[in-house]
Amino acid sequence: QVQVVQSGAEVKKPGSSLKVSCKASGGPFRNTAVNWVRQAPGLGLEWVGGIIPVFGTANYPQKFQGRVTITADESTSTAYMELSRLRSEDTAVYYCARGTKLDHWGQGSLVTVSS
Amino acid sequence: DIQLTQSPSSLSASLGDRVTITCQASQDIGKSLNWFQQKPGKPPNLLIFDSSNLETGVPSRFSGRGSGSDFTFTINSLQPEDVGTYYCQHSNNLFMHTFGQGTKLEI
Numbered sequence: 454q455v456q457v458v459q460s461g462a463e464v465k466k467p468g469s470s471l472k473v474s475c476k477a478s479g480g481p482f483r484n485t486a487v488n489w490v491r492q493a494p495g496l497g498l499e500w501v502g503g504i505i506p507v508f509g510t511a512n513y514p515q516k517f518q519g520r521v522t523i524t525a526d527e528s529t530s531t532a533y534m535e536l537s538r539l540r541s542e543d544t545a546v547y548y549c550a551r552g553t554k555l556d557h558w559g560q561g562s563l564v565t566v567s568s
Numbered sequence: 569d570i571q572l573t574q575s576p577s578s579l580s581a582s583l584g585d586r587v588t589i590t591c592q593a594s595q596d597i598g599k600s601l602n603w604f605q606q607k608p609g610k611p612p613n614l615l616i617f618d619s620s621n622l623e624t625g626v627p628s629r630f631s632g633r634g635s636g637s638d639f640t641f642t643i644n645s646l647q648p649e650d651v652g653t654y655y656c657q658h659s660n661n662l663f664m665h666t667f668g669q670g671t672k673l674e675i
Contacts (some may be wrong), residue, residue: 486663492641497610500653502666512664515569519598553659556603556609556623563655 455480459549459559465566470537473562475549477530483507485554487532491545492561500548501534501547539566570594572656574668579619581675589671591623591656593637598660606670607652609614616641645672651675 460474462501475487486504508557513521522535536543544566549559571594571675574647581587591601604612614623616632629644643650655666 467634472669484623488663488665490665490667497653497670498606498657498667500667503663505663512662514664550611554617554623555604555612555657555665556617557615558613561611 455551455557457549457551457557457559459547459562463565465539465564467540467566467568470535470538471539471543471564472533472535473547473564475532475534475559477551477557480551481527482530482534483527485551487523488550488555489521489523489534490548490550490555491542491547492528492548493542499545501531501536504532505534541566570597570658570660570666571659572666572668574654574656575635576670576671578674581646581673583646583648583675587643587646587650587673589641589654589656591634591639591641591668593639593658596636597658597660599635600660601632601634601639601656602659603630604657605650605652606655612655623645646675648675659663 455479458476480510483506486505487499502523504511504523511523519547548561551557573592601619603616606612618632620632632641656670659665
């Protein structure tokens with residue numbers, strides 16, 4: 454049974470960086486895509502980027518290019534999403550979703566950016 | 569970039585109703601279109617993949633169809649637990665993902 458467990462809630466200052474983790478168990482890790490999707494309060498779903506661990510190279514939408522870095526550690530079956538130069542608009546729940554179908558999701562990590 | 573336009577943005581229906589949501593892509597995406605349900609405070613849950621395939625464990629009252637740029641998602645015989653927000657979603661051959669803006673369903 455596939456399980457995806459994310460790190461906990463965080464409060465960050467504007468201009469700082471954020472790193473969220475996503476640990477997978479119960480299924481193959483290295484050749485299964487890991488995607489990050491965020492949801493601002495009251496709004497819809499927004500893809501932040503993704504990686505297939507065996508390839509090591511992540512894809513990002515233009516909006517986040519240069520500000521987000523997604524990595525994967527095969528030794529611990531854990532993926533990470535790092536977002537820099539945080540601003541208030543980055544306040545959101547960040548989800549990790551595995552697979553090209555996004556068929557297994559983590560519980561979400563609430564990130565609040567506030568001075 | 570491919571854009572997905574869902575309609576309606578919200579709807580209210582009665583128990584037992586048949587509900588239909590549409591999703592239009594800005595270009596031909598074949599059958600590469602998935603549907604998710606999200607309940608408040610929870611992550612999205614995959615219901616339909618590749619336009620019309622029911623994900624394992626999903627009730628058969630949910631269905632999807634379409635290809636190219638026009639897709640529909642249907643709930644037959646609406647149940648109380650179907651309240652939530654529904655999203656269409658597409659991933660291209662570079663594994664880049666796009667979501668529709670969502671349809672909030674109330675009873």
